[in-house]
Amino acid sequence: MKDDNARFEYLLRLGDNSLILGHRLSEWCGHGPVLEEDIAMSNIALDLVGQARLWLAHAAETEGAGRDEDTLAFHRDAFDWRNVLLVEQPNGDFAHTMVRQFLFDVHAVELYRGLSGSTDETVAAIAAKSLKEAIYHRRHSGQWIIRMGDGTEESHARAQAALDDLWGYSHELFDDDALVERLVADSIAVPGAELKPAWDAEVDQVLGQATLSRPSDDWRVDGGSQGVHSEHLGYLLAEMQFLPRAYPGAKW
Amino acid sequence: MTAIVTSAYNAKIRGLLDEVYDPELPGLTIADLGVLRGVSTDNGQVAITLTPTYSGCPATQVIEMQVRDVLLRAGLQDFRIDTELAPAWSSEWITERGRAKLRELGIAPPVGRRGDASDYCDPEVECPRCGASNTEKISEFGSTACKAHYRCRACLEPFDYFKCI
Ligand SMILES: [Zn+2]
Numbered sequence: 001m002k003d004d005n006a007r008f009e010y011l012l013r014l015g016d017n018s019l020i021l022g023h024r025l026s027e028w029c030g031h032g033p034v035l036e037e038d039i040a041m042s043n044i045a046l047d048l049v050g051q052a053r054l055w056l057a058h059a060a061e062t063e064g065a066g067r068d069e070d071t072l073a074f075h076r077d078a079f080d081w082r083n084v085l086l087v088e089q090p091n092g093d094f095a096h097t098m099v100r101q102f103l104f105d106v107h108a109v110e111l112y113r114g115l116s117g118s119t120d121e122t123v124a125a126i127a128a129k130s131l132k133e134a135i136y137h138r139r140h141s142g143q144w145i146i147r148m149g150d151g152t153e154e155s156h157a158r159a160q161a162a163l164d165d166l167w168g169y170s171h172e173l174f175d176d177d178a179l180v181e182r183l184v185a186d187s188i189a190v191p192g193a194e195l196k197p198a199w200d201a202e203v204d205q206v207l208g209q210a211t212l213s214r215p216s217d218d219w220r221v222d223g224g225s226q227g228v229h230s231e232h233l234g235y236l237l238a239e240m241q242f243l244p245r246a247y248p249g250a251k252w
Numbered sequence: 253m254t255a256i257v258t259s260a261y262n263a264k265i266r267g268l269l270d271e272v273y274d275p276e277l278p279g280l281t282i283a284d285l286g287v288l289r290g291v292s293t294d295n296g297q298v299a300i301t302l303t304p305t306y307s308g309c310p311a312t313q314v315i316e317m318q319v320r321d322v323l324l325r326a327g328l329q330d331f332r333i334d335t336e337l338a339p340a341w342s343s344e345w346i347t348e349r350g351r352a353k354l355r356e357l358g359i360a361p362p363v364g365r366r367g368d369a370s371d372y373c374d375p376e377v378e379c380p381r382c383g384a385s386n387t388e389k390i391s392e393f394g395s396t397a398c399k400a401h402y403r404c405r406a407c408l409e410p411f412d413y414f415k416c417i
Contacts (some may be wrong), residue, residue: 039393051307
């Protein structure tokens with residue numbers, strides 16, 4: 001594998017995580033539990049789609065095969081996507097959406113903090129920019145975890161159920177395969193194992209405040225970053241990619 | 253061109269760009285916001301450097317279009333617009349004039365320093381209408397990604413707060 005090839009794959013993982021989660025959040029637009037939250041989720045979606053655009057543009061440039069960020073976003077089938085399974089999970093109730101977001105946000109903050117020192121200058125620049133946004137996203141989702149967990153009997157039960165359902169998807173965020181290790185050797189990427197202690201500390205602190213219990217690590221599902229997805233991704237792509245596929249080159 | 257002529261020319265271009273306002277913050281120019289990072293001239297070609305506030309800010313493309321429009325109307329043909337990501341835009345780059353304009357628009361300017369958002373507490377924000385510091389956050393995200401939604405407990409008016417980033 002050429003170095004550029006590994007870098008391209010890694011950039012796809014970063015871009016695909018942001019884009020798929022951004023799309024999932026955008027599904028709440030017009031359906032939020034309250035107007036403020038509807039607006040908040042749309043704004044976070046916008047940040048994530050913006051970050052995805054930067055990552056995928058850099059991926060396309062690295063690949064050098066004449067594709068651009070739009071080609072990558074709209075003309076790839078499910079098995080070519082490299083996002084973790086966590087982000088493609090359906091929105092479920094508001095508690096599921098916020099727990100998914102919180103587990104992701106805490107990781108994103110640590111990841112971008114690490115990547116802002118990458119030897120790939122564009123990676124460092126995108127990470128430094130995204131870090132500022134991710135800190136606000138984490139603040140938002142973290143406050144909701146506390147509010148729901150330490151709220152009513154029902155909100156607590158729903159938050160705990162969501163945590164129990166999604167916990168096993170969080171481990172994939174930290175997987176270090178041969179590709180990551182190769183890029184870590186060049187100081188382009190940061191190892192997931194290095195991010196885990198800070199993630200654990202932050203998650204534990206918020207769960208403590210929220211009076212929620214941390215689920216046990218006795219199950220895990222992964223494969224997304226290798227292109228093995230749940231059936232949910234196909235439905236998501238069918239909606240997200242419909243227009244550019246039905247009307248190639250459409251402009252407005 | 254000699255250095256003096258070039259710098260006078262660049263200043264003239266900056267003057268033209270004072271007509272470019274953020275589409276979502278009427279009255280604030282791209283210089284007020286710190287989005288305009290540089291104007292330079294190289295071999296007769298003008299290079300405008302812009303930086304986006306937030307990654308997904310839809311105003312970014314509108315601003316580029318407006319810059320293009322202003323320069324073309326002034327008869328300039330040979331120019332390019334570069335996007336710069338690093339250093340990442342900071343709300344600390346909003347000028348004093350920009351902060352005053354925000355208050356005029358009923359938007360509270362950013363409080364505190366970068367990185368303050370890392371905890372789960374909110375900064376004390378002054379009401380842009382009555383100046384009271386007895387305010388509360390309603391939502392982390394307001395009308396755009398760059399703002400949070402607040403309410404004044406003294407005059408009871410809701411207002412936008414431009415977040416510190
Ligand atoms: Zn007031």
